[in-house]
Amino acid sequence: MANSKEIATSIVFAAAVAAVTFVAKVPIPGTGGYFNFGDIMVMTTALLFGWRVGAFAGGVGSALADLIGGYTQFAPVTFVVKGVEGFLVGLLRESPFTGNSRRNVVALIVGGVVIVTGYFLAEYYLPLFGGPAGALEELPFNLLQAGAGIILSPFIAKKVAKSAPELLLEDEVP
Numbered sequence: 001m002a003n004s005k006e007i008a009t010s011i012v013f014a015a016a017v018a019a020v021t022f023v024a025k026v027p028i029p030g031t032g033g034y035f036n037f038g039d040i041m042v043m044t045t046a047l048l049f050g051w052r053v054g055a056f057a058g059g060v061g062s063a064l065a066d067l068i069g070g071y072t073q074f075a076p077v078t079f080v081v082k083g084v085e086g087f088l089v090g091l092l093r094e095s096p097f098t099g100n101s102r103r104n105v106v107a108l109i110v111g112g113v114v115i116v117t118g119y120f121l122a123e124y125y126l127p128l129f130g131g132p133a134g135a136l137e138e139l140p141f142n143l144l145q146a147g148a149g150i151i152l153s154p155f156i157a158k159k160v161a162k163s164a165p166e167l168l169l170e171d172e173v174p
Contacts, residue, residue: 002052009167010056013045017061017082022069030137031123031130033074038062039149040156042082043111046089047097047104047157048168054090059083073128081118085111096168097161100154108153112146 002010021038028034042062046054062082066075092107119142123135130137161168 006049006053009049010053013041013049013053013057014061014064017041017045017057018064018068021062021065025069026141028138028141031134032071033119033123033129033138033141034069034071035141035145036065037145037148038065038082039085039111039115039145040152042086043089043108043149043153044156044160046086046111047093047107047153048160049090050093050095051087051090054086055083056086058086077119077122077126081115081122084118085114088114097157099158104154105150108150112150115146115149116142 017038020041021036024037026035038061042054042058045057049057059079059082063075063079066072066078089107089111092103092110094101094103097104116139120135120139123129123138124132129135
């Protein structure tokens with residue numbers, strides 16, 4: 001059962017995911033999608049706060065960025081893919097978060113696989129996103145997005161956990 005601090009944290013970090021996703025984006029003409037750095041924030045959030053906050057912030061925050069940015073056709077797919085990403089990274093990571101453990105690396109890689117596979121399948125099978133050609137065109141960008149999240153999020157999460165432990169939920173304080 002979520003408490004008020006967890007609910008507030010979920011909302012604040014959904015907004016942070018939306019902001020990071022929305023601010024730095026590069027359109028990909030073949031699919032109508034865009035490259036962004038939102039996965040860094042989704043993975044950082046999931047590492048710090050676990051699966052509930054990670055799933056909510058990832059799904060809602062990322063889909064909100066799609067809606068605000070005019071990429072409405074991607075919002076339902078984004079909601080599912082980024083929600084599952086946040087859920088799995090948050091579920092599989094070490095708890096409480098303390099740094100770059102083997103478990104966290106595995107959690108982040110699983111999250112990256114979800115991003116790449118989820119978008120590839122959606123783009124491949126849904127003609128709206130360009131079909132097989134669109135899926136192949138966007139694949140390198142999705143790999144880059146996932147890689148950025150996998151590489152950068154543990155450093156950001158560690159810095160936040162160390163410098164602002166009061167932000168962590170009670171059961172997440174090391």
